[in-house]
Amino acid sequence: MSFQDSDKTTSTESAFDAPAASRLVMELRGAFATGKTRSYDWRVTQLKALEKLLADHEPEIIDALRKDLAKPPLETVAYEIAMLKNSSKVALKELKHWISPEKVKTSLATFPSSAEIVSEPLGVVLVISAWNYPFLLSLDPVIGAIAAGNAVVLKPSEIAPATSSLMAKLLGDYMDNSCIRVVEGAVDETSALLEQKWDKIFYTGNGRVARVVMAAAAKHLTPVVLELGGKSPVVVDSNINLKVATRRIIAGKWGCNNGQACISPDYVITTKEYAPKLVDALKTELEKFYGKNPLESEDLSRIVNSNHFNRLKKLLDDDKVSGKIVHGGKKDEIKLKISPTLLLDVPRDSLIMSEEIFGPLLPILTVDKLEESFVVINSGPKPLAAYIFTNNKKLKELFVRNISAGGVVVNDTTLHLAVHTLPFGGVGESGVGAYHGKFSFDAFSHKKAVLYRSFIGDASVRYPPYTSTKQRLLKALIGGGILGVLSPTCSNLPPKC
Known part of the structure; x- marks a missing residue:
């Protein structure tokens, strides 16, 4: 449920400490800076690679979850593998639409103009996952991060060691390791990762550890998604x-x-x-x-x-x-x-x-x-x-x-x-933020506001010297009530005005 609940059943082959974590983040920032993760083709290639990973290794995934949790094969196939395949399928189908700028209306105050919302990747993100659905809760957020064009570090749960080991191997074999990495380990490794500056942290687990994650993120003003839990009533x-x-x-x-x-x-x-x-x-x-x-x-x-x-x-x-x-x-x-x-x-x-x-x-x-x-x-x-x-x-x-x-x-x-x-x-203590489908894409994207103007329509009302007439005009334009510009004149005319 959390890295602090660990039995320390796995460890990295060599020490992964804060300096190692810092080097990893620097490498990924370098890869992200090249712009490769922003391309549509790269995102599609990685999502398809993930689909192939799931298709090629279903028996091994079932076996790993049997070892970690004695999980019935049907639950693994239906609730982990099939749901991941569906997430990837949805992302591939909708990706062109998701990454296209969204045209929005402008106001009279900026006339003539046009505007759009551009979704851009956040940068280098960290996903810390849970042990109970170790494939689904690890790779579903990763799908969103890839679709949004980010470089990703995944920290799977050490409490599901067979799954963690398998996931590290498969992602190493199938994915672009210059931009997508897996760090195995327990408390020390997770702590080393949390010391670094990320562009977003996505954590799945319990509220106690979520507070640790949020405190670490606050030091760098890093935004978080916290997928927690609670007492769900029936x-x-x-x-x-x-x-x-x-x-x-x-x-x-x-x-x-x-x-x-x-x-x-x-x-x-x-x-x-x-x-x-x-x-x-x-x-x-x-x-x-x-x-x-x-x-x-x-x-x-x-x-x-x-x-x-x-x-x-x-x-x-x-x-x-x-x-x-x-x-x-x-x-x-x-x-x-x-x-x-x-x-x-x-x-x-x-x-x-x-x-x-x-x-x-x-x-x-x-x-x-x-x-x-x-x-x-x-x-x-x-x-x-x-x-x-x-x-x-x-x-x-x-x-x-x-x-x-x-x-x-x-x-x-x-x-x-x-x-x-x-x-x-969740809401309140059950979580911060949301994902799945386009919500996953949005969770790992920045919605950038863009306004386009030309050099025509340059109104002098914006510029000094300021006058009462300019004040009245700006008040009406920005307040959305152009009729207010005419009100002083209308006050001296018959009621029909």
């Missing part, structure tokens, strides 16, 4: 197709890396009356999906390492919630597996409700009226995602209007991630 109404709803909750929770995903449902809110039906339905579908002994299921990822296993165990062992388990709760410390676990009527002041769970535990809170769920959600930090299952049109509208979250999905979970025309990002 509100469940009673007037729904319960079977479909429970399957979609399970798919978003345990079907997404066994809950180790930033947009996984973190907790459920439903009414006291409806809670027993919801719990029974979840139990039934969980058994259908993962069998009577889910610890043996090949369709559930394991917990990434012993640190995170012990963190989740601590949440379950809390005196306030240990008696609230209504399903699951089984643990295998050797295999780092925890079965899908439901907890009913968990106290809101318990440890499990005070931090992002990021694992296979799902607390269910109950309220008398579903509208009370809004108060519960809004009493905490703004989440990365919020979900509601209901057929009540008014409730849908109230949820969308009143719940502030990075994204909202009605009658499903997590799928907004796959819609490239929607921005993906």
Whole structure:
């Protein structure tokens, strides 16, 4: 989840310290200065190379994620490889349009003139990625950075060592290494990178480390995108197709890396009356999906390492919630597996409700009226995602209007991630900035304002000596009210004027 959560399972072959990081940045700035990354052809070549990388090495990618997370092949293919291919496909299809200047209107104050917005690359950018979806969360931002014409350094997570090593090798083999580089390592290497001046830093991980990243960026006034997380709620109404709803909750929770995903449902809110039906339905579908002994299921990822296993165990062992388990709760410390676990009527002041769970535990809170769920959600930090299952049109509208979250999905979970025309990002403590599709291109671009004028139409009203007439004219022109120029004259004429 962060470089400071590392078990230091990987390291660079030779010491990568601040001087080495400085040399790397200087090399990339030199390459960027040649203008090669700005060309349309270079961007297309690199995006196509990335597509070929994914197509040529799908088995190795699946194997690496099996080693790091015991991730089911279907999840790797669908949620990492296929989504990356789609991101690259969209960028290639839309790139000419994205890089074309956008014509905009001008005002009377600048007449005659024309204007446009030019998207230009920022320069040399740093992408620090996460371990839970290590290929997707590393290369999706890189696609945006390349499409925008930047030189890029990628720092993959050391907590997924097999994937990090494979990614470094493949990007070294397929990409233009004069402009695109990978730095492996742990805390020391990441710290060395953060000491440097970048033109943008894109970080995916947790809020604690995001503060470290933001503080380092502030020293150089470097802009950041922070893709974080939070406690993403699921509100469940009673007037729904319960079977479909429970399957979609399970798919978003345990079907997404066994809950180790930033947009996984973190907790459920439903009414006291409806809670027993919801719990029974979840139990039934969980058994259908993962069998009577889910610890043996090949369709559930394991917990990434012993640190995170012990963190989740601590949440379950809390005196306030240990008696609230209504399903699951089984643990295998050797295999780092925890079965899908439901907890009913968990106290809101318990440890499990005070931090992002990021694992296979799902607390269910109950309220008398579903509208009370809004108060519960809004009493905490703004989440990365919020979900509601209901057929009540008014409730849908109230949820969308009143719940502030990075994204909202009605009658499903997590799928907004796959819609490239929607921005993906947080709000407040769940993140800064957004990406996906054109939003990725924009995240790594500067929108340069350009105004064109000729030498005709040079109005003396701009120049000294200043007079009351010039003041009146400029006030009207800049304020957008040319009729105001005539007002002193009209005041002496009949009312029709």
